[in-house]
Amino acid sequence: MSELPQYIESVAKLVDHMIDRYFVNTVGELNKASAYLLTAGGKRLRPAVVLLAADAVRKGSSEDILPAALALEVTHTFTLIHDDIMDDDKLRRGVPTVHTKWDMPTGILAGDVLCARAFEFICQSKANEEAKIRAVLMLARACADICEGQHKDMSFEHRNDVDEYEYMAMVREKTGVLYGAAAGIGGVLGGGSAQQVKALYNFGLNTGVAFQIQDDLIDLLAPPEKSGKDRASDLREGKQTLIMIKAREKGLDLSKYRRDLSNADIEAAIQELTAAGVIDEVKKIAADLVADSNKHLAVLPPSKERQLLMDVGEFFVTRSY
Amino acid sequence: MSELPQYIESVAKLVDHMIDRYFVNTVGELNKASAYLLTAGGKRLRPAVVLLAADAVRKGSSEDILPAALALEVTHTFTLIHDDIMDDDKLRRGVPTVHTKWDMPTGILAGDVLCARAFEFICQSKANEEAKIRAVLMLARACADICEGQHKDMSFEHRNDVDEYEYMAMVREKTGVLYGAAAGIGGVLGGGSAQQVKALYNFGLNTGVAFQIQDDLIDLLAPPEKSGKDRASDLREGKQTLIMIKAREKGLDLSKYRRDLSNADIEAAIQELTAAGVIDEVKKIAADLVADSNKHLAVLPPSKERQLLMDVGEFFVTRSY
Numbered sequence: 001m002s003e004l005p006q007y008i009e010s011v012a013k014l015v016d017h018m019i020d021r022y023f024v025n026t027v028g029e030l031n032k033a034s035a036y037l038l039t040a041g042g043k044r045l046r047p048a049v050v051l052l053a054a055d056a057v058r059k060g061s062s063e064d065i066l067p068a069a070l071a072l073e074v075t076h077t078f079t080l081i082h083d084d085i086m087d088d089d090k091l092r093r094g095v096p097t098v099h100t101k102w103d104m105p106t107g108i109l110a111g112d113v114l115c116a117r118a119f120e121f122i123c124q125s126k127a128n129e130e131a132k133i134r135a136v137l138m139l140a141r142a143c144a145d146i147c148e149g150q151h152k153d154m155s156f157e158h159r160n161d162v163d164e165y166e167y168m169a170m171v172r173e174k175t176g177v178l179y180g181a182a183a184g185i186g187g188v189l190g191g192g193s194a195q196q197v198k199a200l201y202n203f204g205l206n207t208g209v210a211f212q213i214q215d216d217l218i219d220l221l222a223p224p225e226k227s228g229k230d231r232a233s234d235l236r237e238g239k240q241t242l243i244m245i246k247a248r249e250k251g252l253d254l255s256k257y258r259r260d261l262s263n264a265d266i267e268a269a270i271q272e273l274t275a276a277g278v279i280d281e282v283k284k285i286a287a288d289l290v291a292d293s294n295k296h297l298a299v300l301p302p303s304k305e306r307q308l309l310m311d312v313g314e315f316f317v318t319r320s321y
Numbered sequence: 322m323s324e325l326p327q328y329i330e331s332v333a334k335l336v337d338h339m340i341d342r343y344f345v346n347t348v349g350e351l352n353k354a355s356a357y358l359l360t361a362g363g364k365r366l367r368p369a370v371v372l373l374a375a376d377a378v379r380k381g382s383s384e385d386i387l388p389a390a391l392a393l394e395v396t397h398t399f400t401l402i403h404d405d406i407m408d409d410d411k412l413r414r415g416v417p418t419v420h421t422k423w424d425m426p427t428g429i430l431a432g433d434v435l436c437a438r439a440f441e442f443i444c445q446s447k448a449n450e451e452a453k454i455r456a457v458l459m460l461a462r463a464c465a466d467i468c469e470g471q472h473k474d475m476s477f478e479h480r481n482d483v484d485e486y487e488y489m490a491m492v493r494e495k496t497g498v499l500y501g502a503a504a505g506i507g508g509v510l511g512g513g514s515a516q517q518v519k520a521l522y523n524f525g526l527n528t529g530v531a532f533q534i535q536d537d538l539i540d541l542l543a544p545p546e547k548s549g550k551d552r553a554s555d556l557r558e559g560k561q562t563l564i565m566i567k568a569r570e571k572g573l574d575l576s577k578y579r580r581d582l583s584n585a586d587i588e589a590a591i592q593e594l595t596a597a598g599v600i601d602e603v604k605k606i607a608a609d610l611v612a613d614s615n616k617h618l619a620v621l622p623p624s625k626e627r628q629l630l631m632d633v634g635e636f637f638v639t640r641s642y
Binding site: 028029030031082085086104105106108109110111112113115116117119120122123128129130132133136137139140141143144147148150151154155 | 349350351352403406407425426427429430431432433434436437438440441443444449450451453454457458460461462464465468469471472475476
């Protein structure tokens with residue numbers, strides 16, 4: 001039995017503690033809006049990857065780079081707040097989105113504040129200065145790539161001919177690079193060699209793509225009381241997910257589900273997709289990505305942390321919410 | 322006669338060259354949207370302040386920190402793109418705003434990309450690593466403060482009782498801190514002492530506030546073919562500028578101008594404000610700020626660059642567009 005759930009929980013406690021310290025009990029509406037989604041839960045997976053990556057390349061104390069772990073969670077939250085504005089989503093983590101609870105300008109600004117503060121937190125880690133500069137560069141590059149991925153994702157909305165190759169390129173940017181940066185930043189701040197940092201980055205990148213594919217499966221398969229999200233919204237909106245793309249390849253027409261869907265409608269869609277082998281095929285793509293990404297970790301010395309990183313990948317594609 | 326105009330022009334050329342290199346001829350709509358406002362002009366004043374501040378504390382080559390100078394221009398542009406969305410402004414530098422030319426999501430993302438890339442550019446300067454970390458921290462802090470300032474500015478829209486103290490606090494954040502960061506980052510990357518960096522930061526902060534006050538004057542006084550902006554929009558929208566606050570202190574009621582304004586209406590408003598002494602009083606506040614901020618520069622050794630920094634302040638409050 002993996003120690004991963006326990007490990008993730010312990011990281012979440014550390015991160016929550018830092019969020020309390022830096023974001024809660026601050027004055028002013030904008031600070032409240034910035035803190036709001038950060039304190040509304042979240043599994044703190046990216047911080048866990050930062051700390052595991054650091055500890056996989058050194059004997060050190062995770063405390064030194066806790067601020068960098070926080071930086072990754074803060075960056076993730078910034079992108080969620082802005083994405084929710086662009087997609088006009090009303091619900092996130094079971095609570096109203098920032099621009100719904102406040103307004104659009106406050107949502108833009110709350111995201112901007114978090115983006116800036118993420119760079120501040122990277123710099124507050126205890127590591128050598130050159131490593132911190134490399135970490136800032138990795139985070140900056142990841143943020144720019146995420147924007148490009150989100151822009152591609154939105155451009156897909158006007159199309160119904162997106163292929164697997166385009167989808168994978170988009171997901172690498174939208175979700176992969178932030179996990180890549182999480183593992184790479186942990187590696188560089190932990191004093192890893194260039195080869196180790198690169199391996200960790202690639203591990204994170206592939207694992208992050210698998211994470212997003214699983215997320216798309218969860219959108220369809222998980223009950224909303226578990227996911228905290230509006231179920232089957234991808235199906236209703238005709239979103240170009242890997243599920244849709246594979247369905248189209250197999251000649252299924254899912255356009256009939258582009259409307260308000262009852263639970264029975266959703267069950268019918270799941271049955272249709274399962275019968276055609278779409279669900280299994282999509283699950284296999286995610287599982288293969290994880291298997292492949294674990295190969296990157298072979299350059300690291302065997303350790304408990306390396307094993308836990310591999311468990312992260314496994315967890316990503318087996319989680320049900 | 323000050324060499325400042327010539328100096329600013331030479332910096333603008335260097336910055337424009339870097340913008341061409343990093344932002345023009347890139348692929349994809351989002352990159353085009355990110356480059357768009359950057360290439361639509363702009364006086365490149367913040368980059369000039371970065372380079373002057375660096376050269377005022379050392380004998381060095383400005384080329385080393387050109388990327389940091391670009392970072393400040395990129396940060397400024399990021400805030401303009403997002404502000405234009407929040408205020409739903411249609412025109413900037415004489416061209417349609419990013420969210421008008423593309424759409425709101427592309428505007429949000431274009432700003433986000435620029436925000437991230439600014440941190441990348443700071444790191445690409447040639448300076449010691451510790452100085453670069455301090456520069457990243459200063460830029461991050463400035464970005465968060467700018468958001469707070471913009472949020473305050475928007476909250477003023479629902480009020481007609483903002484006082485001078487509140488206005489000054491807002492403008493320090495919204496405009497002052499980025500000039501503070503420009504001068505401080507130049508100072509720290511140029512190898513200045515802690516005392517020099519602090520003095521440069523305070524110089525920039527006060528000068529930036531003066532700049533904004535002058536900007537408010539220009540909104541009212543400058544013909545739109547010069548400013549590239551929608552003239553007297555502050556008056557029409559009842560914006561709480563220092564002009565409005567001083568007018569209210571003197572018992573003038575400007576609410577009659579909260580409507581579509583002809584050129585004759587604007588002239589009448591200017592006459593009313595001039596006769597009551599509002600325009601002169603506001604100009605004096607800006608001029609006093611510049612005089613005060615130049616005192617901070619006394620800790621620097623006398624040099625051509627120190628004089629040019631003082632000229633920057635003078636230019637800020639005498640420019641007419």
